[in-house]
Amino acid sequence: MPISLSKGGNVSLTKQAPGLTAVNVGLGWDLRTTTGTEFDLDASAMVLDSTGKIITDQHFVFFNNLRTPDGGVEHTGDNKTGEGEGDDEVIKVNFGAMPDTAERVAFAVSIYDAETRSQNFGQVRNAYIRVVNQTDNSELARYDLSEDAATETAMVFGELYRNGAEWKFKAVGQGYASGLAGIATDFGVNL
Structure with a gap:
């Protein structure tokens, strides 16, 4: 049975699925009515060390760098419209x-x-992040x-983190008005 989290909540994935070795992190969203300007949301992942900073710039996975050098994190590709049911973008871990x-x-x-398109997360609805066991889906x-993020142009949805031998998932929901560049800079990525 999946665990539904509130902002700040966490769960041990390892206890949920003993022997867990790999997950798919699905991110999804729907768009509210806008001016008709194309709307393109992009998922990304940053592999961080114990200081909370990126291990290397190659451990920043997004539409222009789909895989970490070690193969630990892989983006399955950019969905430029967000149309259709289910996950809009998936990152494998x-x-x-x-x-x-x-x-x-x-x-x-x-x-x-x-910024150019005058768009923000206040125009996005039904946004979610989910963690799926790769072995049995x-x-x-x-x-x-659920927050109304009328000034934010980027958000950290959630994070996987190591706690001893366990891997856990935490619901974050932290918005940024400075876009992906602001998030990347906070995590130590050299842009």
């Missing part, structure tokens, strides 16, 4: 392939060219974002 220095993986969604955890 293989716990065994991650470097020993990896302590967290933060998952963000940003609006491409938001069972949903382990889900966080439905």
Whole structure:
């Protein structure tokens, strides 16, 4: 049975699914009526060390860098419209392939060219992040974002983190008015 989380809540994925080795992190959203301007949301992941900073710039996974050098995190591709049911973008995480220095993986969604297009997360509805066991496709955890983020152009939806031998998931829901660049800078990515 999947665990539905509130902002700040967390769950042990390892206890939910003993022997868990890999997950798919699905991110989804629907768009409210806008001016008709194309709306493109992009999922990204940052593999972080114990200081909360990116391990290397190659551990920032997004539409222009789909895979970490070790293969621990892989983006399955950019969905430029958000149309259709289910996950709009998926990022795969293989716990065994991650470097020993990896302590967290933060998952963000940003609006491409938001400032030019006058778009923000206040125009996005039904946004969520979910964690799915790759072995049997069972949903382990889900966080439905409910905040009205009228000034934010990017958000950290959630994060996987290591706690001893366990991997856990935390619902974050932290908005940024500075877009993906603001998130990347906060996590130590060299832009």
